[in-house]
Amino acid sequence: MYVRKSRLLTPGPTPLLPAAVHAMAAADRHHRTSEFRSVYSGVIEDLHYFMGTRNGIGLFASSGSGAMEAAVSNLFSPGDEVVVCVAGKFGERWVQIAERYGLDSVILRRPYGESVAPDDVRTALSVHPDVQGVLVQSTESSTGVSHDVEAMGEIVGHTDAILVVDAITGLGSSTLNIDDWGLDVVIGGSQKALMIPPGLAYCSVSEKALKRAETATNPNFYFNLRKHIDAGPRGDSPWTPASSLILGLAESLRFVRQVGRDRMVRNAQLLARAAREAAGAVGLRLFIRNAIPAGAVTAIRPPEGMDSSEIVRAFRERFESIIANGQGSMKGQIFRFAHLGYFDFHDLFATVAELEMILQLLGHEVELGRGVEAAQAVYLEAVASEESGA
Numbered sequence: 001m002y003v004r005k006s007r008l009l010t011p012g013p014t015p016l017l018p019a020a021v022h023a024m025a026a027a028d029r030h031h032r033t034s035e036f037r038s039v040y041s042g043v044i045e046d047l048h049y050f051m052g053t054r055n056g057i058g059l060f061a062s063s064g065s066g067a068m069e070a071a072v073s074n075l076f077s078p079g080d081e082v083v084v085c086v087a088g089k090f091g092e093r094w095v096q097i098a099e100r101y102g103l104d105s106v107i108l109r110r111p112y113g114e115s116v117a118p119d120d121v122r123t124a125l126s127v128h129p130d131v132q133g134v135l136v137q138s139t140e141s142s143t144g145v146s147h148d149v150e151a152m153g154e155i156v157g158h159t160d161a162i163l164v165v166d167a168i169t170g171l172g173s174s175t176l177n178i179d180d181w182g183l184d185v186v187i188g189g190s191q192k193a194l195m196i197p198p199g200l201a202y203c204s205v206s207e208k209a210l211k212r213a214e215t216a217t218n219p220n221f222y223f224n225l226r227k228h229i230d231a232g233p234r235g236d237s238p239w240t241p242a243s244s245l246i247l248g249l250a251e252s253l254r255f256v257r258q259v260g261r262d263r264m265v266r267n268a269q270l271l272a273r274a275a276r277e278a279a280g281a282v283g284l285r286l287f288i289r290n291a292i293p294a295g296a297v298t299a300i301r302p303p304e305g306m307d308s309s310e311i312v313r314a315f316r317e318r319f320e321s322i323i324a325n326g327q328g329s330m331k332g333q334i335f336r337f338a339h340l341g342y343f344d345f346h347d348l349f350a351t352v353a354e355l356e357m358i359l360q361l362l363g364h365e366v367e368l369g370r371g372v373e374a375a376q377a378v379y380l381e382a383v384a385s386e387e388s389g390a
């Protein structure tokens, strides 16, 4: 009641890894030293492990959107046609960036809560044979929906176009076989599955994509992909790096290696399933329709007649828990909480228990414990399948 711990349950920023927070305090050193270079090149190497790719990786001092902009400014020219998959606020961001850089967008739009089907991408590519790229979110954090980027990679791989994937919340919460699936550009951000504060963006770039940088005519300077990709393995960055965040990232990536990249994903997927079952058990409907649910975040509708802002406010005022409202026109229609990165079952059980009480306090009839029980069942089932070696 009177003592409350502040908790971030949002799909970015996410809870911070304590070891990373401690490491960030040691930033009183120069970046052009052998010590720092070895940390930096180690981070690049560990990012290859985390992402599971041999493609070159660029690391930028910016939030995730910086790497989205880098992909567009380095790999395309004004007048290039691109297919943009739009099923939420982050898909809309692709449209804005593409427009700013003079690209000609063929927009494949689906209502919020749904996803763009790979077949629609296939059709668009055959109707518009000059398309140079396809821009998509692997996880659309604004709606809790995933795109089938494996199928899209297969389709785009047969063309000269490149597939550019915003996986800022997809990385670490869903399986992405970047090299096998032909995902030419895959973008991440530090404040999502990597458990450190906002301020770093990174992306992997295939040879097919990087070739385009040689002839693309859009302007870029700070976010030059080639410069970043070439310098990273030597422990350098073209400009002064965000040293504090790099030190934190080194610790986060150590944690990822300890847990294992696939188990980080499995953790998020299990929590996501538990969140969906819990929502159903307390009588709430998910926002998603006919789509693959995200591992990173779950979007839930409030009870009929209730504004989701009331739920978001109650989480903050009663428990100091920060969950997310809907963005844009979804505000008031949904609430979202995350389960990627430094999230565990304890966090989920507590979140669900809080939700049940909040619903009751807001006058919605709910049998306390039903949601928690549903989440517990997912946990116990996972334990049983692990112990039987499945």
Ligand SMILES: *Cc1c(COP(=O)(O)O)cnc(C)c1O
Pocket: 011, 012, 063, 064, 065, 066, 090, 137, 139, 140, 141, 142, 166, 168, 169, 189, 198
């Ligand atoms: C968080 C996020 C971004 C990046 O937003 P920034 O505020 O620039 O870090 C982009 N796309 C998705 C899907 C995200 O979840």
